[in-house]
Amino acid sequence: MSIPLVPKLLRAHLADLAKEGKRHDGRGRFEGRKVELEVDCLPRAEGSARVRMGDTIVFAGVKFQIMTPYPDRPNQGGLMCSAEVRPVAGRGWEPGPPSPESIELGRVVDRGIRESGCINTEDLCIIPGEKAWQVILDLFALSDDGNLFDAFGLAAIAALKNATIPAERFEAGEDRPLEVSKTPIMCSYHKVGGRFVYDTDKKEELGGDERIHITLGDDDHVHSLQKGLKGIFTAAEFAEIMSEARSRCSELRDLIDQAVGK
Amino acid sequence: MSGDKGADGPRRSRQAPLLVAPGEDLGDSGEFEAGHGVLSINGRLRALKQGKMNKRGNIVSIEPRRTAFMPRPSDLVIGYIEGCTSNIWFVDIGAPFNAILPMSLGPAKAEFGGIRKVLDIGDAIICRVQEVEENHSSVVTMKGMGLRAIRSGSVEEIDPHLLGRLIGRGGNNLRQLKEDTECRLIAADNGRVWLDGDLSGIIQARNSLNDLLKQAKIEEYGGVV
Amino acid sequence: MGGYGDVQCIDENGIRLDGRKIDEVRPMSIEVGVVPVADGSARMKWGLNDVIAAVYGPMEAHPRKIQRQDRAVLDVRYNMAPFSTTDRIRPGFNRRSREISKVTAEALESVVLTELYPRSKIRVEIEIICAEAGTRCAGITAASVALAHAGIPMTDLVVSVASGKVHDVVVCDLNKEEDNYGEADLPMGILPNTGELVFLQMDGDLSPQQFQEAWDYNMGAAKVIHEVMVEALKGGDE
Known part of the structure; x- marks a missing residue:
C-alpha cells in the first residue's frame, strides 16, 4: 500500500473534535456505521457473504478441497483463510504481491476464527490418514473506506455459517452444512485525536494513530488481539474498549444469526 | 421529465435535459460547433462523455457528471505540501500531477536548509496556478491576495463539477452558507473547500456540504445511493 | 473436461x-457506482x-x-476472485489473466482519448466475482461503462460478446x-455506434458460413447489450 500524505490540518481538526467528544461524520465515539449483511450472494462459492459498512464493501467466499491429513493429526481436516486487498479497493492499494497490510488483515481474521474453535476439524475428516476436507475462506475487499478488519471478520464468520460441504461433487457422501458451533466477532478501535473510537472511516484512519483489534467468542471469551500501527496506549484505555467490545460483539452476533437464519 | 418552464425564462432549455452516453451521435457538425465533451468526426458530432447535453448559440457541449480536475492557469487551488528540495516545494493539488512551488513564489524566503520552517510537509496552502505545461506539470504561486498557508479549520473535498452547485448563481448559496454557519468558506477550483470558524460552525458547514453531495448523487442515480 | 459427446x-x-x-x-443487468x-x-x-469494473485516474504513471x-496508458487488470469458479483459483500470477488484461487494454485504448492525458495512467480494475462463460466479454463491457462513469472522454462504448458453435449449430452468447x-x-x-471492431479472438473450428453466422x-x-449499457449510464434520471 502506498504511504499516504497525512495533512497536519486533518490531525489538528480531529483532535479539536475529540476534545468536544465529537467525530467528523457526527457519529458517537462507539457508534458504528450502518451494517448491511447478505449471505449466499456468490453462486459459485459453497458459502458466501457480503458486508457493507458505510462505503466499505467486502465479500467472503468459502471453497472446499480434499487434502491429505497431516501425519501428526491423521483425523483432522484444515482451515485456511486468506485475505486479498486488490487495487480495485482503493487508490492506495497497489498491484503486486500481497502487501504486509493485507497479510496482517488475513492473519488477524484467521486467528480469531481458528482459535475460537468454531470449526471442529475432526468433523472434516473423511478417511483418517487419507482424506479430509480443507475449508478455504477467501476474503475480498471491493471498496475500502476504512475498517476492513471488522468487515472481513463479519463476512468471514457469516460465509462459514452459510457454507455447505459439496460432498456429492467430490463423491464423498452427501452434501451437508458445515458445522460452525460458535460466532467469533471482531471489533476494532482506532485512536483518533487522542482517544479510541470504534469503526473508523478512511479519513479517521488517515489522521489516526494506533489501533486495537479484539475478537470475542461466545461467552465473551477473548480469542485474538492485535495492536497495529505506531502508538502507545494505557491499561485503562484498553479496559474501556474491552468492555465496549463486549456489548458491540453481542449486537453483531445477533445480526449474523438473523442473516444466516437461526 | 415534465415540460415545466422556469419562471426566469429560457435560461437553458428546461425541457427534459437530454442525457447522453459516450459515442452518441449529436447531429451534423455543419450547424453546430463542438464544445466541451463533444468531438466532430467525419462531419458528425459525437458525445465523448456521459452527462447532459447543452445547446447554447451554435455550440453543443456536455455538462459531464464527473470530471477529473485538470489545472488551468489562474485556477485557485488548495494544496498539500508533499515534499521539498532546498528551494522547491512539491504540492499535491488533487490533479494527476503534483505542482511545484518555487521558493521565489513562496510565502517567504528561507535560509539554506530552512525550507521546512516556512512550509512543512503536510501543510495546507491556498495558491494559484501560475502556468501549466504541455505535459500537465504545473507551477503554483502564493504571491497574490489571500494566498497563504492554512493553519486552522478543515479542508473537505467535493467533485469539482459540483462547485457550481455549491456556489450557486452569483455566489448566492455560498454567501448564505457563510452567513448561516458564521464560517469562513473558500471553495477552490480543485474541489477542495476550506471551512474555518467555530467548531460547531465547521460541523454545520460540513453537514451542508454532505447534503449537497448526497442530493447530487440522488439526482445522478435516480434515488438509489 | 471438454469433449463429452453425450451432453x-x-x-x-x-x-x-x-x-x-x-x-x-x-439476461443481464448493469449498475454504476458500485x-x-x-x-x-x-x-x-x-x-x-x-x-465489477472500477476506474481510478487519470493519475501520474x-x-x-x-x-x-x-498519451495516457491504460493499466488494466483482469482478475478472477478465488471463489468465482467451481474449483478454487489460486491467487497470484496467471498467464490467462495477463493475456486478457492486455487485449482488454488495447481494445479500450482504441476508444479512450488517451492523448489528452500525457504521462498519466488510468487504472482499470476488472474483478470477476462469479464466472459462468464469457467473463472477458463481460469484463470489457463493464470496463467501458466504468470508464464512461468516471468521466473519461471516449469516442464510443465497447460492447463485447461471444458467439460460438455447439454440436455443429451456431449459437449466440455461449453459456x-x-x-x-x-x-x-x-x-x-x-463499437455500437459505428459497428467497427476493437477486439477479436477466436478458437475452434468454423466453416466460412458458420463464421459469418456467428x-x-x-x-x-x-445492439441489445448497448441498450442496457446506455440505460445504466443514464440512470433513473429520465
Whole structure:
C-alpha cells in the first residue's frame, strides 16, 4: 500500500473534535456505521457473504478441497483463510504481491476464527490418514473506506455459517452444512485525536494513530488481539474498549444469526 | 421529465435535459460547433462523455457528471505540501500531477536548509496556478491576495463539477452558507473547500456540504445511493 | 473436461439448456457506482457472471518507464476472485489473466482519448466475482461503462460478446456448458455506434458460413447489450 500524505490540518481538526467528544461524520465515539449483511450472494462459492459498512464493501467466499491429513493429526481436516486487498479497493492499494497490510488483515481474521474453535476439524475428516476436507475462506475487499478488519471478520464468520460441504461433487457422501458451533466477532478501535473510537472511516484512519483489534467468542471469551500501527496506549484505555467490545460483539452476533437464519 | 418552464425564462432549455452516453451521435457538425465533451468526426458530432447535453448559440457541449480536475492557469487551488528540495516545494493539488512551488513564489524566503520552517510537509496552502505545461506539470504561486498557508479549520473535498452547485448563481448559496454557519468558506477550483470558524460552525458547514453531495448523487442515480 | 459427446446442449426445437433460443443473449443487468471510493465503477451481471469494473485516474504513471510522453496508458487488470469458479483459483500470477488484461487494454485504448492525458495512467480494475462463460466479454463491457462513469472522454462504448458453435449449430452468447462442450468460440469487441471492431479472438473450428453466422449474431447481440449499457449510464434520471 502506498504511504499516504497525512495533512497536519486533518490531525489538528480531529483532535479539536475529540476534545468536544465529537467525530467528523457526527457519529458517537462507539457508534458504528450502518451494517448491511447478505449471505449466499456468490453462486459459485459453497458459502458466501457480503458486508457493507458505510462505503466499505467486502465479500467472503468459502471453497472446499480434499487434502491429505497431516501425519501428526491423521483425523483432522484444515482451515485456511486468506485475505486479498486488490487495487480495485482503493487508490492506495497497489498491484503486486500481497502487501504486509493485507497479510496482517488475513492473519488477524484467521486467528480469531481458528482459535475460537468454531470449526471442529475432526468433523472434516473423511478417511483418517487419507482424506479430509480443507475449508478455504477467501476474503475480498471491493471498496475500502476504512475498517476492513471488522468487515472481513463479519463476512468471514457469516460465509462459514452459510457454507455447505459439496460432498456429492467430490463423491464423498452427501452434501451437508458445515458445522460452525460458535460466532467469533471482531471489533476494532482506532485512536483518533487522542482517544479510541470504534469503526473508523478512511479519513479517521488517515489522521489516526494506533489501533486495537479484539475478537470475542461466545461467552465473551477473548480469542485474538492485535495492536497495529505506531502508538502507545494505557491499561485503562484498553479496559474501556474491552468492555465496549463486549456489548458491540453481542449486537453483531445477533445480526449474523438473523442473516444466516437461526 | 415534465415540460415545466422556469419562471426566469429560457435560461437553458428546461425541457427534459437530454442525457447522453459516450459515442452518441449529436447531429451534423455543419450547424453546430463542438464544445466541451463533444468531438466532430467525419462531419458528425459525437458525445465523448456521459452527462447532459447543452445547446447554447451554435455550440453543443456536455455538462459531464464527473470530471477529473485538470489545472488551468489562474485556477485557485488548495494544496498539500508533499515534499521539498532546498528551494522547491512539491504540492499535491488533487490533479494527476503534483505542482511545484518555487521558493521565489513562496510565502517567504528561507535560509539554506530552512525550507521546512516556512512550509512543512503536510501543510495546507491556498495558491494559484501560475502556468501549466504541455505535459500537465504545473507551477503554483502564493504571491497574490489571500494566498497563504492554512493553519486552522478543515479542508473537505467535493467533485469539482459540483462547485457550481455549491456556489450557486452569483455566489448566492455560498454567501448564505457563510452567513448561516458564521464560517469562513473558500471553495477552490480543485474541489477542495476550506471551512474555518467555530467548531460547531465547521460541523454545520460540513453537514451542508454532505447534503449537497448526497442530493447530487440522488439526482445522478435516480434515488438509489 | 471438454469433449463429452453425450451432453445435449440444444434440443430438437432449437431450445438451449437454459431455455434460450439460439440467437438470444442471457439476461443481464448493469449498475454504476458500485465501488463508492473509485472514480468510476460498474457491475455487470450477465447470466451467472458477476463482474465489477472500477476506474481510478487519470493519475501520474508510475514507474516512470511505463509513462508515454504523448498519451495516457491504460493499466488494466483482469482478475478472477478465488471463489468465482467451481474449483478454487489460486491467487497470484496467471498467464490467462495477463493475456486478457492486455487485449482488454488495447481494445479500450482504441476508444479512450488517451492523448489528452500525457504521462498519466488510468487504472482499470476488472474483478470477476462469479464466472459462468464469457467473463472477458463481460469484463470489457463493464470496463467501458466504468470508464464512461468516471468521466473519461471516449469516442464510443465497447460492447463485447461471444458467439460460438455447439454440436455443429451456431449459437449466440455461449453459456458454461456450451463453452465447455462446444466446438468454437468467437468473442468480439464492437463499437455500437459505428459497428467497427476493437477486439477479436477466436478458437475452434468454423466453416466460412458458420463464421459469418456467428459474426452476425454478435453484431445483433451488441445492439441489445448497448441498450442496457446506455440505460445504466443514464440512470433513473429520465
